[in-house]
Ligand SMILES: Nc1ncnc2c1ncn2[C@@H]1O[C@H](COP(=O)(O)OP(=O)(O)OP(=O)(O)O)[C@@H](O)[C@H]1O
């Protein structure tokens with residue numbers, strides 16, 4: 327080989343290298359293009375199906391482009407969990423083929439929905455009849471300030487679509503009740519109870535047993551929470567454990583008892599985790615009740631649940647509950663009875679906030695007792711009121727008597743919404759000589775009717 331031949335070979339070699347580089351770039355471009363087309367195809371199918379008015383079943387043949395394998399976009403997106411032993415590609419594919427129904431887009435449903443969408447559940451249904459309020463934002467992190475007043479189900483769907491367009495989301499802006507529950511629930515593989523009332527709890531339990539779906543149930547109040555799965559792995563249903571609902575007046579909700587956002591976040595995330603484990607069939611744990619308390623140690627405790635009750639009317643050997651019932655009647659209150667107003671007193675024992683304001687302005691001698699818990703009294707209170715929480719009142723009658731100028735000095739009683747104050751009037755009437763009246767609608771109505779600057783919480 328002479329010198330000129332060697333030079334020619336070198337030139338050819340460097341050209342080949344160049345061409346090789348260009349081809350690599352071209353291949354990369356084509357791969358990226360393919361990737362984009364893939365995700366476009368998915369989000370188009372997704373948008374089309376969502377724009378239909380009626381709800382869709384998760385039609386495994388038509389709604390999703392490829393449920394047998396993962397796309398390049400999915401490998402990239404879910405890489406961090408794909409490499410987990412016990413999850414892997416098989417787990418991801420199972421999730422992609424699973425549909426889950428979240429009932430309630432509130433404190434529990436919000437975190438559950440966010441994580442389930444992010445993790446790649448194929449289809450998420452979200453039910454909520456309510457709209458977003460400012461007081462929800464402290465814990466319902468799927469919503470935001472700009473969504474105030476809009477449907478919670480729609481707001482949740484908007485967040486999910488922004489987070490993961492590969493997850494198909496169906497929003498149901500309805501109150502789930504006996505008339506629609508079975509039709510909706512049977513379209514999903516796993517149901518998540520993220521609601522806040524007993525009537526819906528029984529409804530979901532019954533519909534899940536009838537439709538044969540596992541029910542991942544959560545609850546949170548104040549600093550505590552619980553997690554259980556019903557109708558799963560031959561375990562009990564809710565009725566096996568609680569055949570009868572508690573009396574409505576014994577139930578405390580978040581609006582009255584309060585709740586810390588992180589606590590609902592913890593329980594909602596645990597619900598999401600449990601639903602994932604069911605979906606990927608990687609759940610060796612026995613049927614347990616998990617109890618969380620932010621104020622005790624250890625934070626978590628677990629109790630093994632009893633097994634299915636043979637004589638359970640719903641899931642036992644000879645069931646007699648074979649269809650959905652009227653749950654509002656069964657429980658004595660429904661999903662819409664948030665803080666039902668009690669009416670214990672006649673009008674003669676009550677006073678309107680405006681009339682009471684006039685009496686204050688005129689300087690009429692009287693005593694105002696605020697029967698809220700002290701933690702609430704410390705948030706805001708009316709000047710010159712005295713705080714005696716309702717539960718302490720029977721033991722503090724002497725204190726009340728001492729605060730009166732004369733034995734027949736009138737006493738007015740106030741609380742947050744005008745319920746506890748009526749109970750208090752009934753107690754005080756037995757001991758006092760003068761008139762004892764309840765301020766109708768409590769501090770809430772005071773703020774609406776008398777002083778718009780008085781805080782509502
Ligand atoms: N039967 C039902 N159908 C549809 N949505 C329901 C049903 N029951 C409860 N929900 C929804 O479940 C969610 C529960 O959320 P959460 O417990 O955080 O209470 P909230 O009603 O949003 O707030 P708050 O009690 O502070 O007013 C609510 O958004 C409520 O509208």
Ligand SMILES: [Zn+2]
Nearest residue numbers: 563566638641
């Ligand atoms: Zn049962």
